[in-house]
Amino acid sequence: MTTPFPFSAIVGQYEMKRAMVLTAIDPGLGGVLVFGDRGTGKSTAVRALAALLPPITVVAGCPVNSATARDIPDWTDVKDTALIERPTPVVDLPLGVTEDRVTGALDIERALTQGEKAFEPGLLARANRGYLYIDEVNLLEDHIVDLLLDVAQSGMNMVEREGLSIRHPARFVLVGSGNPEEGELRPQLLDRFGLSVEVSSPDNVEERVEVIRRRTEFETDHEAFMARWQAEDARLRDRILAARDALGQTITSDDVLTDCARLSMALGTDGLRGELTLLRAARALAALEQAGEVNRVHLRQAAPLALSHRLRRDPLDEAGSGARVSRVVAETLP
Template sequence: MTATLEAPPKNRRLVFPFTAIVGQEQMKLALLLNVIDPKIGGVMIMGDRGTGKSTTIRALADLLPEIEVAENDPYNSSATDFELMGDEVKEKIQNGEQVAIARKKVPMVDLPLGATEDRVCGTIDIEKALSEGVKAFEPGLLAKANRGILYVDEVNLLDDHLVDVLLDSAASGWNTVEREGISIRHPARFVLVGSGNPEEGELRPQLLDRFGMHAEIRTVKEPDLRVQIVEQRAEFDRNPQEFMAKYKEKQEELQRKLVDAQNLLPQVTIDYDIRVKISEICSELDVDGLRGDIVTNRAAKAIAAFESRTEVTVDDIRRVMPLCLRHRLRKDPLETIDSGYKVEKSINRVFGLEVTE
């Protein structure tokens, strides 16, 4: 579940490389943008079974560069950034104590469907707290996922209350556990990725709205592409090391690109006119609240940084806005039109990009 200190390559479980994944461009883009700016608010991936959702998410976690953490800290606390520290590490630093630093892979935590709230949030041992006067806290999955990726497969089958807890932590960056008047909080900043199959039920609109982006993926139809995917998978299963070596350069290049984008992000700007038009589109599409406007602005900046630019273009908006808005539109049960198409139509009209038939 949780990442450990970097093991020699031969001992590490090999994961299918992210750069080798064919198709599903929307899903890959949404995931990369959330890694560049986790404040976008996570990704909901809805699509058919067997379309590589889990494979892609594990490949992304494996691709990310190692992070520096305070040694033996259950929350993967940073030893330099106060925002990413648990209280114990913060106390040590404030007292002038030395904190040992270790490097580890970005944690990737899978949330099992039957997980209880205690398993997710952590538990307080009340007896120990009362008898020994210490805050006896057993960290949960949110602690392990701090500074990493929390993946919930079949999120539409998860208890609504648990989804609420996850979304609250993802939005605030903190997890608070309260039992019998004892309160513990720890950092819980992670990229929340949910996936599901629409045939098994939709997520409630108010929960869906809390996910920053929404990618819809379909089974690849082109026979040539399907053959390529099957052959790649067979090649990877036959000799993972050799297959990984083929993509090593591409993986390293994408990893560098992501790090550069994270560093460049604070310098990216959006022209005032473009911001007004983003809000005009959200208003025209009758999107409730302001989350749509905020997420579109963040995602547009992230894609500009990813492409080494410091100014957002209209094309950036065109690429990210359907991902940011399609799940926020009010559903009309009689409508067969894809909501992504409605967003694109509105973008074309507001930005004067209308295509003549």
């Protein structure tokens, strides 16, 4: 069964779903980091959201999903410049992946059989204009982490090896998931994620039963289940598209900017990335609600997503980073 589980049918996990919707409204937020138990719908949510979004328009056969003929990299051999629609790509980056597989490398087969020096695109090319999903991101090898940091910062993938000098756009929403008990994430990569969420297994019988019921219906009465929930997904898609249109007109007052700065200072976050991301997330929330202007309600809702993973560790505070953010938000933004 290849149809993704409907995004709207995912039971609970409201913060995770909210964070992913915000990245769909403003991909510039920098992606989502989801930490928590296995089997809590992390990968399901990524694929479901991508399936919910409208298809992207690409040049047929272009390996980097170019939107127009003039965007096609000159190293490709694309002849047909007809435009087609394609689902928003979701590309998995597996553990143990080689650098060549990620960035692309010399096409050995063409080099041996035809004597041509040609480029074989990698995973970053396929992920352009879509989602790059990394499961167990905290176990990723350091040199791959460094590579991803460079590409995420620049939006371009550059390959200089084996006589090749290649560059192509690589703009994607980075979604990482993992279990913190299996290893910590490097601070450089942790800070690169715009939003973070901690998820856990449902702690009540009713919610667990509903998860089982919906999954069983999805597998045994697929058409009826999809017909019911695709209508919900369509309504959410319309809200996301309307929010994209409203984002540029959403007003941000100086008072809101001051609140962002005060909150970040009160939490002791390093650098300015925290308040910049907080503001972008609050603007996306306001646009989703068609509020027209960012207010403190939006800041309070966005703060745990944007700031929890940027806090300095406090060994004396056993409440966790999310609880610390909520406490400081209540004190700073009454």
